[in-house]
Amino acid sequence: MKRIGILFGQERTFPEAFCDAVNGRDAGVTAEPVEVEALRHESERPYDVIVDRISHEVPYYQMFLKQCALLGTHVINNPFWRIADDKYFGTVLAAKLGVAVPKTRLLPQREDVQDIKPQSLTNLHLVDWERIGSEVGFPCYIKPATGGGWKSVSKCDDLAQLLHAFDDSGELVMMLQEGIEWEAYARLLCIGKEEVLIAPWDPTKPHHLRYTEAAFSYGDGLEKLMIEQAREINRALGYDMNTVEFAIRNGVPYAIDFTNTAPDFDRNSLTGDHFDWVVEKMTDLAIQRANEAPPEAPAVSWKQLIR
Structure with a gap:
């Protein structure tokens, strides 16, 4: 057995x-x-x-x-790849795949980890905050390059707010992203690199209402594009369980959050239909893998997929 x-x-x-x-x-x-x-x-x-x-x-x-x-x-x-990946790498990879992403900058840590001295950072230059703010624009979001769940994420409407948020970031490596002023939003539930379900999702709603009260609709062409881009991202990252979020601005889907290796599958977060779909597809995938030969070696294909 x-x-x-x-x-x-x-x-x-x-x-x-x-x-x-x-x-x-x-x-x-x-x-x-x-x-x-x-x-x-x-x-x-x-x-x-x-x-x-x-x-x-x-x-x-x-x-x-x-x-x-x-x-x-x-x-x-x-x-192996779950530990190696981070949100900044994912953003660079998505851009190389031809997926639209917000303007993004990676920031050095505000506070050094223990035993790191100024002499240890010989190669690191000071951040030009005026230039960075001008390039990314406001509003923007500053968030950790690792982790998830909207932890330590701040929206900044001007340079003063950005500097304040950065000062509070401690030893976290933070990334700065352009704030996409979207007209629609979607979260795609992804299983096994190929199975994808589009779920209207509204990040402005309370957590338990983000699926049930999302009132967005997407044309067939946009749905097809988001599904294919989600598949391509998962193939490149090697993920069999993920969620990919797109913010749609002027008809263009921007990949916002897509390195979620343990996505929220709680019944109380998803609607009943979405939850049942996730359980069914994960069951299919796990049984399929159980009946396959042991993997020869961990592998990921992003090098073959970037343009």
């Missing part, structure tokens, strides 16, 4: 529904919560597939998942 494990934190609705869906199929596969304790370097492969929902917050789990991948487990998402 093939085994699928799901590694998760505080969330409950998706992991429970996922395990029930896998176990409810007559596919010769079982699903269960992963059990982790002290790791042994000589361990054998514990699962055929692991769905990772929490390692971005627990470094210990990252090491566990890399060991599992080395032993032949299909890990969703690939732990």
Whole structure:
């Protein structure tokens, strides 16, 4: 019997529904919560597939998942590339793929980490804030280059607000992005690089109403473009579980947020139909991977896809 494990934190609705869906199929596969304790370097492969929902917050789990991948487990998402990626790299990559992105600048840390002295930063020049602000324009957003969940994100309407937000950023590496004044917004739920569901989503609404009260519509041409661009982004990043957000300005979709390796799949966030779709597609993907041969080596294809 093939085994699928799901590694998760505080969330409950998706992991429970996922395990029930896998176990409810007559596919010769079982699903269960992963059990982790002290790791042994000589361990054998514990699962055929692991769905990772929490390692971005627990470094210990990252090491566990890399060991599992080395032993032949299909890990969703690939732990090596999940750790390597960041939002700034993703923005550069999307632009190279021909996807529209906001004007973006990466900023050095406001405060140095422990043991870094001025002499350690010989090559680093001071930021020309007037120039950066003029290039990106206002309003703009300053946010961490890693992480998610809108943590430490600030909207800045002028240079004074930008400098204040930067002063509060501490040791975080921040990126500055043009504020896209959009007329519509979309979040695309992406499973297995090819399965994509467009969900109208309004980031201005309270969290629990962002799907249910989004009132946007998209023409067939725009829908087709967003779906294909989401697929291309996921193929390039090697992600099998992701959400891709587009802000539409003057009919052009701008990729805003698309390196979400453990996207919000909670039933209370998604609508019922969206939640059911995610559970079904993740179940299909995990069972498919469980019946495949162990991966030969972690791989990603962005080098072959950039223009």
